[in-house]
Amino acid sequence: MxxxxxxxxxxxxxxxxxxxxxxxxxxxxxxxxxxxxxxxxxxxxxxxxxxxxxxxxxxxxxxxxxxxxxxARRVGAKIGLTAPAVQEQFGVFEPDFGMLFDDMVFAHGEPVALDRFLQPRAEGEIAFVLGSDLDLPGATVADVLRATAFVLPAIEIVDSRISRWELTIADTVADNASSGAVVLGTVPHTLNGLDLAQVGMTLYRDEEPVSFGAGHACLGSPVVAVTWLARELARRGQPLRAGDVVMSGALGPMVEITCGGRYRLELDGLGSVESRIEENV
Incomplete structure (x- = not known):
């Protein structure tokens, strides 16, 4: 400690x-x-x-x-640096992961205090909620699909303790993959017949569209990204467990948060989720 x-x-x-x-x-x-x-x-x-x-x-x-x-209680994990647009933003071209804790998770519409962050940015993602363990170093896409109970639209508020976001892969990994908070939607969707690679994304800031993307930007599919994570965590002795929330990675460019406001994510076929960033909470 x-x-x-x-x-x-x-x-x-x-x-x-x-x-x-x-x-x-x-x-x-x-x-x-x-x-x-x-x-x-x-x-x-x-x-x-x-x-x-x-x-x-x-x-x-x-x-x-x-x-x-x-x-704090660990409640899952997050994948970072999956989308080419985000990799280009930082000049880091391989994914990484970090841990999620209970005090990082917010629900749709719940106020999130701006002053809990240092240098926040928002990005649109798909969150997986697991129904069974994923503890195989050689986990396959089929294992991930079988283990997933449902998915949710989600906004990740990434943050960095590193000044001006001047990162290499070592910096962001050490800093818990530049984690801040996650905001989860409240309407679950099963994966039956759903192709996450084809899901389109629009992120709005106070009704203005500020970021666009799609599921295929996330290592080809968010399912592929979660498969990569399951293997990495199992190999390192920190396997994903039933009930874990997995943030599968950005579907498009991240957006800087400089003041309070409403951020709404729309995902084709998966609905929406909104984060209320508030000052002086």
Whole structure:
């Protein structure tokens, strides 16, 4: 569990030591400090160096463990960097994942306080809710389809503790895949006869369309994206379980959130979901 001393280590100028464990600890402290002080920090890639993507996921794991120790409950996972439009925005061309916790999940129309975020952006997605475990390192598309109880329209509010969103894959992985919050629709849809690759998306900000996309932008299909995630999490000993919510990845470009407002996502055949971003809540 992260202590107050750990929180302020980066502000005191702590750097990585001689080994990968020191680098991981320093990166975790830097991100924890940014979240605690609500001040975006420098990227952590300078700390992790050549220790590889596994070191970044170890940072994520330690931060998730601290969050759980503080009382949060893991409720699923999210996939990031699936849409070409989002990959182009950051110059990162491979997917990643992060954890979802209960205090990150909001319902359709529920107020979401703007000041809980540092640098928020909105994106339209399809959320999967699992009816059974997905604990196979070699999970197939058929396994994912069989395990999915239903899907929901969803808005993800991504956020970054890294200053100005200047990210590499190591930075966003360590920062829990740049997670913030998710807003879920309330009308479930089963996958029977539904081709998610063909689902069109429009995201509105105060009735103005600001982002367009489709299911095929998400690794070819959101089902393919969830299959990738199931394999990765099983391989890393963190398998998806029955009841988990899985945010399957952006269907189009993300949109910066600079002030309060209404964000509404329309998905062909799946209905809509609305997020109310409010200031001074």
């Amino acid at each position: 992260t202590t107050d001393i750990d929180t302020h280590l980066d502000a005191a100028g702590r750097r990585a030591g001689d080994g990968p464990g020191d680098a991981v600890e320093a990166a975790a402290s830097r991100l924890t400090g940014a979240a605690a002080t609500r001040t975006p920090c420098a990227p952590v890639r300078d700390l992790l160096g050549d220790t590889g993507i596994d070191a970044a996921y170890e940072v994520q794991r330690r931060l998730a463990a601290a969050r759980t120790a503080a009382g």
